[in-house]
Amino acid sequence: MVKHLGIVGAGTMGAGIAQLAALAGIDVALYDINDTVLRQALERLKRSLNKAVEKGEVSAAQSTEAFTRIHPRTRLADLSHSEIVIEAVIEDVRIKKDLFKHLEAGTKPTAILATNTSSLSVTAIASATQRQEKIVGLHFLFPVESVKIVEVVRSERTTQETLDRCHSFLSQLGRTPITVADSPGYVINRIVHPFHSEALQILGEHIADAEQIDRIMKAEGGFTLGPFESLDAIGLDVSLNATKMLFEASSGDSRFRPHPIEKRMVDSGKLGKKSGQGFYSYEQEKK
Amino acid sequence: MRAGRLRKAASRRNEGTMAKKKQRAKPPKKEPRVHQPDKALVYILGDSPIVEEYIALCSSHGYVVLYDLEEKGQTKQSFDPRLVRKSAKIPSNVSFALELTNIDLEKKRKNLEALDKALPVITAIVSSSVTVSATEQSLWINHKSRLVGFCALPTLSKTSLVEVAPTVFSPAETIQVVQRFFTSVGKEIELVQDRVGMVFPRIVCQIINEAAFALQEEIATPQDIDLAMKLGANYPLGPIEWADKLGMQQVYAVLSALHRDLGEGRYRISPLLRQMALSGTWWKRM
Numbered sequence: 001m002v003k004h005l006g007i008v009g010a011g012t013m014g015a016g017i018a019q020l021a022a023l024a025g026i027d028v029a030l031y032d033i034n035d036t037v038l039r040q041a042l043e044r045l046k047r048s049l050n051k052a053v054e055k056g057e058v059s060a061a062q063s064t065e066a067f068t069r070i071h072p073r074t075r076l077a078d079l080s081h082s083e084i085v086i087e088a089v090i091e092d093v094r095i096k097k098d099l100f101k102h103l104e105a106g107t108k109p110t111a112i113l114a115t116n117t118s119s120l121s122v123t124a125i126a127s128a129t130q131r132q133e134k135i136v137g138l139h140f141l142f143p144v145e146s147v148k149i150v151e152v153v154r155s156e157r158t159t160q161e162t163l164d165r166c167h168s169f170l171s172q173l174g175r176t177p178i179t180v181a182d183s184p185g186y187v188i189n190r191i192v193h194p195f196h197s198e199a200l201q202i203l204g205e206h207i208a209d210a211e212q213i214d215r216i217m218k219a220e221g222g223f224t225l226g227p228f229e230s231l232d233a234i235g236l237d238v239s240l241n242a243t244k245m246l247f248e249a250s251s252g253d254s255r256f257r258p259h260p261i262e263k264r265m266v267d268s269g270k271l272g273k274k275s276g277q278g279f280y281s282y283e284q285e286k287k
Numbered sequence: 288m289r290a291g292r293l294r295k296a297a298s299r300r301n302e303g304t305m306a307k308k309k310q311r312a313k314p315p316k317k318e319p320r321v322h323q324p325d326k327a328l329v330y331i332l333g334d335s336p337i338v339e340e341y342i343a344l345c346s347s348h349g350y351v352v353l354y355d356l357e358e359k360g361q362t363k364q365s366f367d368p369r370l371v372r373k374s375a376k377i378p379s380n381v382s383f384a385l386e387l388t389n390i391d392l393e394k395k396r397k398n399l400e401a402l403d404k405a406l407p408v409i410t411a412i413v414s415s416s417v418t419v420s421a422t423e424q425s426l427w428i429n430h431k432s433r434l435v436g437f438c439a440l441p442t443l444s445k446t447s448l449v450e451v452a453p454t455v456f457s458p459a460e461t462i463q464v465v466q467r468f469f470t471s472v473g474k475e476i477e478l479v480q481d482r483v484g485m486v487f488p489r490i491v492c493q494i495i496n497e498a499a500f501a502l503q504e505e506i507a508t509p510q511d512i513d514l515a516m517k518l519g520a521n522y523p524l525g526p527i528e529w530a531d532k533l534g535m536q537q538v539y540a541v542l543s544a545l546h547r548d549l550g551e552g553r554y555r556i557s558p559l560l561r562q563m564a565l566s567g568t569w570w571k572r573m
Contacts, residue, residue, distance in 0.1 A: 141519055149518035176518060178511040187507050188519040191526060194493040202489060207480040216477055219448035220438075220487040222523035227490070254553040255497070 006082030016144030333387025
């Protein structure tokens, strides 16, 4: 059982993982570069925990207790007790490599160092350290509190022991782990891609319009959301970015080619729900 | 705005686009238009198990069904003999014909030629247009205006919606007859352009193809891939479960048709998927 978890980066993903771990009874050292960022993260965490109480998912006592288990930290050295450290900083391979070097120096040699990257090569990040067998990807998906599955990404040198420890840690968090090889998009992002991409292709060829395609995929296919409703919810900028990363990481495989419609819409600021306009209009909802 | 423009395009399509108008301007003189079937005799032929599904659907909605099926000549399930009969001969009093072949297009062509020869020119033929466009099929027969395409794949007969693809030769009356038929068996209709793969088969088969590539690269196990897609992406079924449901040979037929028709690298088929479809081996046994 993991007792001490370190998290680097108190953004949406980092804070989400912190909440999950704290609710599972794990002490969390939550690191970020300064107090301001951490204070904001703690406020968000408090709100989020309160919400979980309102929804009846946890008791008020559990929520309060979980909150006391999250310790804000501004020095990496304060993560030295951690058995596992999860990094959730910006998706930049140079920044992550640099961070892993520091983590390697500042943690126990037995500690597992994990990255929450969704698009970078775990092997590339691991290569910055001398502890490659203990480096792994833990791909939590957004929103962390409701998605029950986590991809455990095996780098070129990750050992089975490390994978096993990650699996039991994720079970401790009430999550279902699956082991995936270190390759572009892993499993989920890669196989979600054709749902959106092929729909864009069909739209681009004027075979059917967006509403028709959504209706067909829901009624004929049993999907909860049609591909365009789904793109509007994810945000077209986010989706386009993920596609670009996939395209690049696969050395330009045409299956992962970004679609001009999506590019054009992002250029024009039609980003989906959050901008009030995507494939559908959300103007009224916004008011 | 895009949706609006497309909707306009869709309504234009119903009236016939400029290009189609030209092609339709002079309907062949000796080709009377089809009329509505009077809930009577339906003739069905094509791939199993789609044939069985459509026999069940039509007979449960009051139609009398005649069918033909090459595979051992027998349906896998049994039907009420008063409503459903096997008949290699196509009687001329059929009011509606369904052709449901996706895999063997030579056989499909022969079936359509036989239907076209046996049935009076007023009888409409709805034909699965998932692996070959309805327009291309209509060129195989003499009375091309009687054929309308639709989406037939295993298990889809159980869903509430059907994709229907009129051809450039389909007059409005034929489309209406086909719409009324699908309404009479309890389905909503979505009119789409007549292109290989249509909408749902194209998307779902590309999902299965991507999963097959991932499997072939040993990115994860088949069970984990299904689990990941259901829990991580809210897919109603995992890609391997979809392949099981539709049948690997049907999936392979759709992907082959897309690759043939679009001739692009993004439609290349996973060699593992191809091998499984050809050998009849299954993901789960691997």
